[in-house]
Amino acid sequence: MDIVRIATAGSVDDGKSTLIGRLLYDTRSVTKDKLEAVESSSRRRGLDFVDLSLLTDGLIAEREQGITIDVAHIYFATASRKYIIADTPGHIEYTRNMITGASNVETSIVLIDARNGVIEQTRRHLFISALLRIDTVFVCVNKMDLVGFDGSVFASIRSEVEALADKIGFAGALRFVPIVAKDGDNVVHRSTRMPWYDGAALLESLESLPVRRLDTSLPARFPVQYVIRPHSDEHHDYRGYAGRLLSGMIQAGQEVEVLPSGRKTTVRSIAFAGTRQDCALAGESVSLELDDDVDISRGDMIVASEVPARPLNAFAAMLAWMDEQPLAQGKTYILQHGVNRVKAKITVQSVLDIATMETRSEPSAFGLNAIGSVHVRTAKPVFADSYATVRRNGAFILIDAFTNNTVAVGIITEGAAA
Amino acid sequence: MSELNQFPRELEHEAIFIMREVAAQFERPALLFSGGKDSITLVHLARKAFYPARVPFPMLHIDTGHNFPETIEFRDQLAQETGLQLIVRHVQDSIDAGKATEETGKYASRNVLQTVTLLDAIEELKLDACIGGARRDEEKARAKERVFSVRDDFGQWDAKKQRPELFDMLNGRISVGENVRVFPISNWTELDVWNYIREEKLAIPSIYFSHKRPVIERDGMYWPHSAFLNTTDDETPFTGTVRFRTVGDMTCTAAVLSDASDIDTIISEIREATISERGARIDDKRSEAAMEKRKKEGYF
Numbered sequence: 001m002d003i004v005r006i007a008t009a010g011s012v013d014d015g016k017s018t019l020i021g022r023l024l025y026d027t028r029s030v031t032k033d034k035l036e037a038v039e040s041s042s043r044r045r046g047l048d049f050v051d052l053s054l055l056t057d058g059l060i061a062e063r064e065q066g067i068t069i070d071v072a073h074i075y076f077a078t079a080s081r082k083y084i085i086a087d088t089p090g091h092i093e094y095t096r097n098m099i100t101g102a103s104n105v106e107t108s109i110v111l112i113d114a115r116n117g118v119i120e121q122t123r124r125h126l127f128i129s130a131l132l133r134i135d136t137v138f139v140c141v142n143k144m145d146l147v148g149f150d151g152s153v154f155a156s157i158r159s160e161v162e163a164l165a166d167k168i169g170f171a172g173a174l175r176f177v178p179i180v181a182k183d184g185d186n187v188v189h190r191s192t193r194m195p196w197y198d199g200a201a202l203l204e205s206l207e208s209l210p211v212r213r214l215d216t217s218l219p220a221r222f223p224v225q226y227v228i229r230p231h232s233d234e235h236h237d238y239r240g241y242a243g244r245l246l247s248g249m250i251q252a253g254q255e256v257e258v259l260p261s262g263r264k265t266t267v268r269s270i271a272f273a274g275t276r277q278d279c280a281l282a283g284e285s286v287s288l289e290l291d292d293d294v295d296i297s298r299g300d301m302i303v304a305s306e307v308p309a310r311p312l313n314a315f316a317a318m319l320a321w322m323d324e325q326p327l328a329q330g331k332t333y334i335l336q337h338g339v340n341r342v343k344a345k346i347t348v349q350s351v352l353d354i355a356t357m358e359t360r361s362e363p364s365a366f367g368l369n370a371i372g373s374v375h376v377r378t379a380k381p382v383f384a385d386s387y388a389t390v391r392r393n394g395a396f397i398l399i400d401a402f403t404n405n406t407v408a409v410g411i412i413t414e415g416a417a418a
Numbered sequence: 419m420s421e422l423n424q425f426p427r428e429l430e431h432e433a434i435f436i437m438r439e440v441a442a443q444f445e446r447p448a449l450l451f452s453g454g455k456d457s458i459t460l461v462h463l464a465r466k467a468f469y470p471a472r473v474p475f476p477m478l479h480i481d482t483g484h485n486f487p488e489t490i491e492f493r494d495q496l497a498q499e500t501g502l503q504l505i506v507r508h509v510q511d512s513i514d515a516g517k518a519t520e521e522t523g524k525y526a527s528r529n530v531l532q533t534v535t536l537l538d539a540i541e542e543l544k545l546d547a548c549i550g551g552a553r554r555d556e557e558k559a560r561a562k563e564r565v566f567s568v569r570d571d572f573g574q575w576d577a578k579k580q581r582p583e584l585f586d587m588l589n590g591r592i593s594v595g596e597n598v599r600v601f602p603i604s605n606w607t608e609l610d611v612w613n614y615i616r617e618e619k620l621a622i623p624s625i626y627f628s629h630k631r632p633v634i635e636r637d638g639m640y641w642p643h644s645a646f647l648n649t650t651d652d653e654t655p656f657t658g659t660v661r662f663r664t665v666g667d668m669t670c671t672a673a674v675l676s677d678a679s680d681i682d683t684i685i686s687e688i689r690e691a692t693i694s695e696r697g698a699r700i701d702d703k704r705s706e707a708a709m710e711k712r713k714k715e716g717y718f
Contacts, residue, residue, distance in 0.1 A: 001424040031694040055558075070577055072561040073554040075607045082426055084605055100582040226438040230471040238470060244435045244586070273434075273466035285434040285467070298442055322582050336587050339442070397587050404591040406581045 001077075002211045007086045007102040007134075009125045010111030015142045019111060019181035020074055020087055021052025023203065026188035029076035030055065049182070071101045078207060095124060095369040096322035099409060102132050103395070107209060109138045109202075114147045114178075118160050123168075124354050126161070130170040131318060131371075131411060133391060136209060137165075138175045138202060144194060145180045151196035154178045167357060177202050216281055219307035220248035220256070221385070221393045223338040224300045228287055240271065240287035241296055246338070246392040248304060250288070251279040257305040258294050259383045264305055266291040282392075299340035301383040309393060311381035315415035319346070319366075319374045323400065323407035326367035333407070334399040335378055343379040344398070348372055376410065387411040423685065425613040429606055430463070435586065436565060436602040437467035440547050441474045443590035444598070447547035448505070450536075451477040453489035454665040455622050456551030456603065458496070459611055462620055463602060464549075465500060476503035478548070480536050482528040483510045484646045484667040492623040507539040524636075524648045527669040537573045540597055547590065547598045555607045559710035565604050571595040577710075609688060616681045625662045628679045633658040639672035663688070 010016035021038075024030045034055065042051045074085040086101030102108055110125045112118065129137050139161050147153045158176045165174055177186050178197050185191030188203045200208075228240035250256065254267050268289040270280050280286045288302065296302075303309050321327055327346060335344035350359040351372040359372075366372060387394030398408040440447050449464060451457045464473045479493060497504035509528050512518040518534040521527060540548065554561045564580050566588045581589055590598055603611070615622060632643040632655040641647060643655040646669050660673035661684075678684045 001426045003426050003428050031691060034694050070562045070580065072558075073605065074561060075555045075605070077607070077609070082607075082610075096582055100584055103584040104586070225435070226442045226468075228468060228471045232470070235470045240470075242438055242467070244431060271469075274469045283428060283431055285431040285438070334591075336589065338587065339439070392585070395585050395587075397584055397589065399589055399591060404589070404593060406584070406589045409582070409584045 001082055002080070003082045003084060004107065004206065004209065004211060005084045005086070005105040006206070007088060007098070007105045007108040008111070009088050009098050009101070009108065009128075010121070010142075014111035014113050015053075015181045016087065016111045017053030017055070018051070019109075019140065019142065019179070019187060020085060021055040022181050022184050022187045023085075024055060024074070024076055025052060026184055027076050027078060027203070052182075071097045078203075081207065081211075083206070095128075096320070098125065099128055099132070099320050099322070102128055102134065103409070106135045107138070107206070108134050108136075109140055111181075112139060112141050112157060112161075114141050114143045114153055114157065117157050118164060120355055122161070123164060123357075126165055126170055127168050127354050127357075127371075129172065130165075130168050131320075133387070134172055136173045136175060137170070138177060138205065140181075140202060141176065141178045142181050144178045144185065145183070149178075149194050151178075151194065154197070175199075175205060177205070215247060216249045218247040218282070218390050219309075219385075220250050220302075220304040221246040221309060221383075221390060222250060222256075222280075222288065222302040223340065223383075224296055224298055224302065225339050226298060227296065238289070240289055241302065242285070242287040243302075243339075244285045245280050245282050247282050247390050249279050249281050250302075250304075252276075255305045256290075256302050257308050258290075258296055259301045259303060259309065260311055260381060261294065261296075261300075263292070263294045265294055301338075301340075303383070309383040309385055309390075310415060312384050312412075312415040313378045313381045315376055315384070316349075316413045317374055317376050317396075317410040318413055319348075319372060319398075319408050319410045321366055321368060321370045321408050323403075323405055324368055325400070325403070325407070326365055326370075327408070332401065334401050335376070335382070335396050335410075336399060337382040337384055337396040338393070340382055341399075342382060345377050346398070347375040347377075349375055373413070374410070384412050384415065386414055388413075423613060425610060425617050429603070429610060430466075430614070432586075432605065433463045433602040434467040436588070436600065437464050437549070439588050439590070440549060440600050440602075441468070443588070444547040446543065446545050447475040447549060447600075448478040448543065448545050449473075449475055449502075449549045450551070451479045451493065451504075452551070452665070453479070453485065453493050453623060454551065455611055455615060455626065456553065458620060458622055459603060459606075459614060460549060460551050461496065461500060461502065462618060464502075473500075473502050475549075476505050478505045478507070478539060478543070478545075480532045480539065481506050481508050482532050482667050483508060484528050484644075484669050486623070486625050486642075486662075486665065486668055488623045488625045489665060492621075496621075505539075505543070507535050507542075509535045511535070512538065522648075524650055526648050527667055529667060529670045533573070540573065545597060546592065547600055549600045549602060551603060552601050553606050553608070553611075554601075554604050563601060563604065565601055566590050567599040567601065568592060569597050569599060573597075609685070612681065612685050612688060616685065623665065625665065626684070628659055628661045628677050630657050630659055631673070632656065633660060633673060640675065641672055642668050644668045 038054045041054050072087045088098040088101035179186045186201045190201045222245050224241045225243040268291050272286050332343050348366050350361045385393045394412045396410045397406050400407050509531050512535045518531040633640040634653040634655050661676040678687050
């Protein structure tokens with residue numbers, strides 16, 4: 001069964017939680033007891049309708065303030081697919097959560113209030129979708145009832161978003177759906193109130209999206225996560241290199257290269273929990289045995305010998321800052337690339353103003369929610385690709401060595417060989 | 419067989435990746451074992467992750483003393499069959515030491531008390547990571563939980579100070595005194611777990627299947643009658659044909675009337691159920707934010 005991972009984003013009152021509540025409700029993913037709880041909460045709040053947003057706003061502070069604070073994960077399934085929604089808050093101060101939610105998805109849903117049109121947050125969402133190279137963005141123009149179901153309002157928002165996506169350089173597909181999340185129009189079922197719209201309802205479109213397989217045509221990248229050594233009589237000499245294949249495929253008998261040593265060797269066997277298999281595909285957690293005794297430890301990488309990853313110790317990246325404490329240039333951070341950790345220093349080249357899409361070169365303050373292009377220098381090389389070529393091997397996080405917080409995420413744009 | 423009955427294998431690869439990250443990033447991890455289907459699934463995943471080596475961490479069971487006897491029997495047998503080390507700490511010891519006080523009244527349970535015993539065990543065993551079977555689909559506060567969830571010295575969860583988790587990179591760096599709760603099956607739903615149990619042919623305690631037992635009816639639910647349950651005079655036990663959808667203590671887990679005696683029937687029952695899994699957990703009904711409040715105090 002296929003899994004479709006989706007991130008949803010919208011501003012405070014765009015009705016995002018209501019939309020998700022509607023998806024759950026109309027796909028009958030809400031059980032009676034949960035629905036009853038929401039009905040009684042709605043009544044207690046003096047509402048004359050069932051507030052479906054209460055299905056997802058789980059924290060006390062969220063319910064008190066009627067807002068979403070943190071990334072919530074929501075699950076539902078149709079007859080053919082399992083959906084995982086990362087529901088992210090829209091306020092500017094929680095943009096880091098939006099990037100977090102969007103980092104694992106191929107599809108995002110952006111909500112726009114039909115009365116307000118494109119706002120700063122729309123811009124930010126589209127930019128992040130472009131940065132993370134999301135395949136498809138659904139733009140749901142919500143609250144169409146409040147603009148009299150006027151098709152021209154929808155059309156003008158649509159052209160505004162298309163122009164914006166061009167300017168930002170969003171290369172994926174844009175799909176537009178006019179909806180009323182509160183009543184369910186065009187969410188799961190097509191609406192009869194907007195005859196000028198001849199497209200599909202949101203869920204119908206989601207059901208027909210091509211599911212992205214982790215691309216097996218990309219070069220093989222296998223970061224060694226853990227070395228399995230049983231030390232038992234039965235498996236005395238067993239040495240299995242355990243990890244999750246990021247991209248491509250590896251076959252038993254294939255020649256591979258081990259980084260950083262550069263040693264070439266052959267894959268003797270591939271096993272999943274003791275069961276041998278002829279090949280491993282991207283996304284699989286397997287363990288490899290190699291023909292030669294090569295010194296390999298966690299953080300090393302086994303790659304296809306014909307297209308090895310480059311060892312990088314200086315490279316350019318787009319960085320998004322996620323911590324209260326701003327970036328300190330010249331400070332040593334811990335850079336985690338996959339499972340590999342190295343020390344790193346960051347120099348800010350320019351900061352992007354998302355409101356105007358202009359870059360400023362004075363790198364004075366690079367604080368929470370800042371996005372900009374940086375230069376990274378590492379103490380030891382990482383074995384990476386650019387995000388554009390091998391997405392799963394082209395990103396990293398920064399950890400503050402003193403607070404241990406994850407303070408930033410970076411997308412590798414180009415590198416210089418070590 | 420419809421696709422809905424297929425387990426998405428991607429979730430298993432994700433969980434095994436997380437298990438291996440725990441072994442690589444922490445010095446003294448443990449797997450929190452409750453005897454329920456989710457922790458049984460975790461044990462199976464851990465064995466797969468490290469095969470043919472032994473699982474490099476023990477199981478830790480916080481025994482409230484109010485467990486179903488079937489659960490305890492199953493636990494001991496599983497430990498024996500898998501060769502995993504089993505560590506048991508008792509809520510009764512925390513009560514005897516004056517660290518926790520038994521609740522009174524007809525809703526008395528040791529559910530909240532086990533947090534005290536768990537935090538003591540973490541300190542005593544110097545655990546830096548505890549693997550748990552919580553899933554995000556279970557409850558609203560759990561929907562906001564990370565895969566690596568950092569807890570402070572007092573085991574507390576702070577929703578606003580959670581670390582962002584990007585792509586599949588997990589940051590398990592902690593300061594002295596802190597520890598991490600790890601949830602490898604975060605992205606699984608109840609149905610995923612059952613489909614996995616069926617496809618992997620995992621053994622589970624007998625109380626998940628239909629059986630006859632003495633129950634009482636309270637608040638529209640069927641409570642297992644036992645020496646641990648405080649009953650009122652008008653609550654008369656009778657024999658019901660029931661099964662349990664979730665396994666907690668005998669004092670806080672309600673049964674459902676069911677004839678389901680095999681996994682396939684259980685799965686179709688769940689697919690048609692109008693009540694959620696935790697709807698049978700009396701401990702969740704204490705308030706709208708019961709889970710969030712317990713999580714803040716260091717609950718599982």
